[in-house]
Amino acid sequence: MKKFNSKSCEEIMTTVYKPIEFCIDNLLAQGLYILAGAPKVGKSWLALDMCLSIAKGEKVLGQQTTQGTALYLCLEDSYVRIQNRLYEITDGPAERLYFVIMSEAIGNGLEEQITDFKNEHYDLKVVFIDTLQKVRNESESGYGTDYKELSVMKALADKLEITIVVVHHTRKCADSDPFNMISGSTGLSGCVDGSMVLIESKRGSRTAKLHCVGRDIENAEINLQFDSDLKKWIVTDEPSDCKSKDNIFLAALYVYLKKHIDFCGTASELVNVLKSVSDETFYPNRVTRDLVQNGYTLRKYGIDFQYKRTRNGRLINLHYDHERDSSDSKNSTVVTVNGAHKQYLANP
Template identity: 25%
Template sequence: MNTQTLLQSWLPAAGLAQAQKSVDWLLVDLIEAGDQWIVSGPPKSGKSMFALSMALKISKGERFIGYECPTPKTVLYFDLELKDRVFWSRALRMVNNDFKDLCEDRNLVRPTGLGAMDIFHADDVDKINTAVNMVKPDLIIWDVLSRLHRCEENDNGAMKKVLQRIRELSEKSAHIIVHHSRKNNVYGNADAQSMRGAGSIHGEVDGAITLTPKGTDTCNMSISARAIPAQKDRLLEWDESLNIVLPKAIPENDLTAILDRCLIQGEKLSSGELSVCIQNMVGCEDRQAKRIIAEARRLKLITGSKVGRRVYYEITKSQNT
């Protein structure tokens, strides 16, 4: 490429031509081809089930938690935590124990017998390259980050190199990295800043999904991304088949059910966070959610306490006994 041609490629006309190209979405308005995302949450928050549920839906071209999957995609799943038996038993349950349906899914590929790997070690890199070149996936799931390297997670420079190495090994495939975060703070929902380890873990990726447990079968999902509009937090739940889904709306007048879903015992949410949770549960706007909060306060179902400039709500103690 000569100097003049190179210069032309840097000018607005060439850039706008790129901007007009259609997006190759894996999940419309969320994840596109080549993206690097991270899914984080505290221990036992359902991160791996979230990743597997997403992988199954994308492999079949089905909608996932409200996001459309335009066409079936090939998914390569590097699972470094679960035994082969446990992984496939879980996957079978997610397709409602339809053995034939799961066996016919040629788009979900999981190498067997994996354990901890080192993405900077030649032997492990050869295994990864072989799998990626053979499968040619649209999406790679890396589960879990801590078993992919031997670096210090609080070292910004080291973790930046880890994430860049994962991006390199994934070639042009979109990829999702499952990562353990810190334990929950009783005040509010976690966000991307609650991730364990160096700040570069969040700063390097294209997007982050943070899961905060809200009880035995529900969680809050917070999304942070650089290339898509801001996303509202969503309340999610696991159905009987272990798939993660959007919960069914609860009637506005069922205050106890709404509060039980939004405020687990001992947890406190700011007025804004509680309003968003109620909007997700009921399917209403902010003004209506605030009316529900006011009614719950009037009935003394919730108690507010001021922390700095914010008011945090929790279930009134007598309601927990």
Template identity: 35%
Template structure:
């Protein structure tokens, strides 16, 4: 049974000596080809009407196997496009370096398991000498071979997407790209602060992250005006947050404080409010407390049964009816079993490390395979 992860519990240090908490999840991401990541379904939705509108009925939706959504940092950061917002000099760049290093090394971030993968950090307000000083002060001389930096990049209308595509083609296991900051890559125009332009730029970034199955984390600034809702402090219009998959807001009561509050909201993770503290000696952010316990999905009896079924075998292939016969305690009909597995595919993949597919053909075959961490 999967244990609940409590962000209110004492935590280990956040540097390279972090210890993996006792949770069931794999802490290394399982690499897929770009084609497999980008695949949205095993069948195309039907076209309906003369305008070519793509539709999918509810039965078709339930009968489709979608590619699992694999977290970058479990319970904290997922694939898609996210904003990371804070006032200038609040410590955003230190946290970006810390996050990038942890993902590249596969080291847990506080209590959050990390899925190891290649990281690209566009530190567009820094130079390489400053990055060298910052990183060596934070992590010593232990290097992450799959962590890459760039201090210059094109804007979106100049070809940033082509630059990033070139990087991803060379490094198939890339999972996280940090853009620090948004202002450095956005198009300059007279209406750059309008809702439509804000929505459009994040939509472009989101289209890219969805296409390649990665996470784009975009650093941005807060406005000077205070607000009771911290997300209203994002500089620009609501179009930025409206188009993004989520946002992180880092703010302090006073600029000289070591403590900061991080508000988190997103489509794939629960809303959270964390209190973190800056270790000025090591220049890393340490976890202090969470306002609420991080919610975890309860154990699923069907997935537990699948996990037990694969205990003595690495893989299995057969029809839904044959699988039903292997799981008599579930008392499910074959079509119900298939649909249930389709809808919990991501949980089966992330929590148990089991790949599932429902192959279409002359006879539909279910495939179950227990994966190794780096498979």
């Protein structure tokens, strides 16, 4: 019998893992997602806008994107219809955007087709499948069948480290919980990493709310208005861009290490020395978490982090290497430091 491959709590909490990458900040991370809505509500326009924005590295729905290749499986369309839509939504072609109008089904070759495409386009970020029904291999819909079928796509997204979004329909009957309106069993919602449900306030009104929920995103309800001239869904209540306290901590750490190069001590001692560069209040019990979860980011700025357990307790070792610092000095903000104003990097 094969034994469990277990890891201790301490090992997990002190290991720097590669962070989950978002192709659209706060909306789409690596993994499997559902985009659902009523027929002709505008799901395809939203999907196309997302694909185009990722391919160009432009904002969509007020959120930043990570630029890369986008693959859109328009399985209910023709190339003529796709061409017409593209001319409606953009004034020029995007080099990293590709379309497919025919594909194999899940379990019958689709995974291999996506894998081959990824091998040819190493920077593939997102695959939209419009619609899910077109690639389903099972005619029946039940919890076990739905979960099993989407589990294949979930495993593929995780393996390739990409985002896969399946476009799906909602049921006609209304529900106080919009996610209960996703057509099919709860096996669909249970398997995916996140769901987005687009619901018009009134049929044909072109005003809608995008309900979002997921493992790696905050629950959100985004009010949208469809711009008939731009052929895009526009956010009508775009939230203000607030600074993350984690980023302020990293910025203070960056400023301190640029001057002192090295640090070795406990979390409490680190919090104490950071008082010399920031008036913000940081807490020792959060320091290790912030360092571990931002380990990859710190490396980009020439900061190496090690966490060691010794007889005297747990020690944090930090070292700054100017040669490996890839920061942009223009990306800075003025922060109050010991009663004065000081400029330093706010979002490493």
